[in-house]
Amino acid sequence: MSDSRIRVLHVVKSLNLGGTEKVMRLLVANLDRQRFNPVVYAAGNGEVGTQLRAQGITTHIGGDILKLLHSFQPHIVHIHRAGWPEPGQLTPMKLAKIPVVVETNVFGHHDPSPAALILDRTLFVSKFCLDRFAHVHGINACPPRYSFLYNPVDTDFLAKHALKNKDFSLPIAGRISRADPGKWxxxxxxxxxxxxxxxxxxxxxxIGGIPEAYDYVNTHRLDQNVVFHDPVHTDAEVADFMNELSLLAHANDTGESFGLVIAEAMACGLPVVTHPCEGLKDNAQLELVEHGVTGLVARTLEDYVGAVKYLLTHPEEAKRMGQNGQSKAAQLYRMQDIAAQLETIYTELLTLKGITS
Incomplete structure (x- = not known):
């Protein structure tokens, strides 16, 4: 019996633990398997590969992607990338005459190369990234060529495992990032x-302490106030970490093209303190954190200290903002809903090419 499902190949550089890889996994795992046959290709393996295979997703690690394209014959190739030109990346899709090519543009960059003409849809991960792209490059960024699709979050799981009757007066804040100075x-x-x-x-x-952070804590004798944790690998570990906190203190000078950790904190019912970034840097954190609604936005050091102190000394306000954030996350970032939106995009693009499922 032949398989009449829509074949989709997701392409990502590696399957290490990271935001891009996690987002890809959640999208793939939540596609309707009765309609879609998703497969993943990556140059390098990693823990996300193990998670995918445990969910019944076939992964291809390394090897000739053109050979895979010819054997699998996907209706759709979905690439997860930064958005800028990467020589040779799109050539195999053109050579294999893939009907529909989609990219998730993680950082909102522009690829003006001739190879990018093969792209049927660019999906930005926030409205901010879409709007900035249109403004900077003077491009009418609208469907069917451009749109945004929020990153998926397992909001159901995180809300279910969030600590009930949390005491928001406990003087505990936290942050999560990679151990990368660029995230600080x-x-x-x-x-x-x-x-x-x-x-x-x-x-x-x-989580994600860098050498500068350890040095700062030691120099200022803050070791009794600061606790460094190992990286987390699962949403259960994320929920456990968030349950220790009364608020998430987000601070990243490069900003966020989406802000996955912020969205996960919101799903756990935490208020978030963040700050804007200057100029054309990423600022999607302000799309997630609405000042006075789902958290507080601080523009200066004094504002940031005041915001944290306010939430810790006004637990009912912290609880209200946390509940607002949890509702917003469930409404906008729930992984099952995001995957359903992606299925609609796939179907529409195939229809435009005269391919019906």
Whole structure:
């Protein structure tokens, strides 16, 4: 009996733990298997590959992608990439005459190369990235060529495992990122002496500590107030970490093209403190965190310290913002709904090419 499902090949550089890889996995795993046959190709293997295979998703690691395209014959190839030109990346899709090619443009960059003409849809991960792209490049960024699709979050799981009857007055804040200096802001450390001075028992939990952070904590003798944690690998570990906190303190000078950790904190019912970034840097964190609604936006060091102190000393307000964030995350980022939106996009693009499922 022949398989009449729509064949979709998702392409990503590696299957290591990372935001891009996690988003890809959640999209693939939530496609309707009765309608779609999803397969993943990556140059390198990793923990996300193990997770995919455990969910019954076939993965191809390394090897000739053109050979795979000819053997699998996907109706759709979906590439997850930064958005800028990468020589040779799109050539195999052209050579294999793939009917529909979609990209998730993670960082909102522009690919003006002739190879990019093969793309049928560019999906930005936030409205901010879509709007900035249109403004900077003077492109009418609208369907069918352009649109945005929020990153998926397992909001059901995180909400279910969020601590019930949380005490938002506990003086505990936290942050999660990769252990990469590019994911940090000086705000993340400079707030600490002031907070500890006013709230001596303040605790700051960090996942993704960098050498500068360890040095700062040692130099300022903050080791009794700061706890460094190992990286988390699963949503259960994310939920456990969030359950320790009264708020998420987000600080990243490069900003966020979406803000997966912010969305996960919201899904766990936490209020978020964040800050804007200057110029044309990523600012989707302000799309997720609405000031006074789902958290607080601080523009200066003094504002940031004040925002954290306000939430810790006004637990009912912190709870209200956390509940608002949880509702917003469920409404906009729920992985099952995002995958259903992606299925609609796939179907529409195939129809435009005269291919019906």
């Amino acid at each position: 802001s000086s705000l993340a450390l400079e707030i600490l002496p002031r907070l500890v001075q006013d709230i001596p028992n303040f605790q700051y939990h960090i």
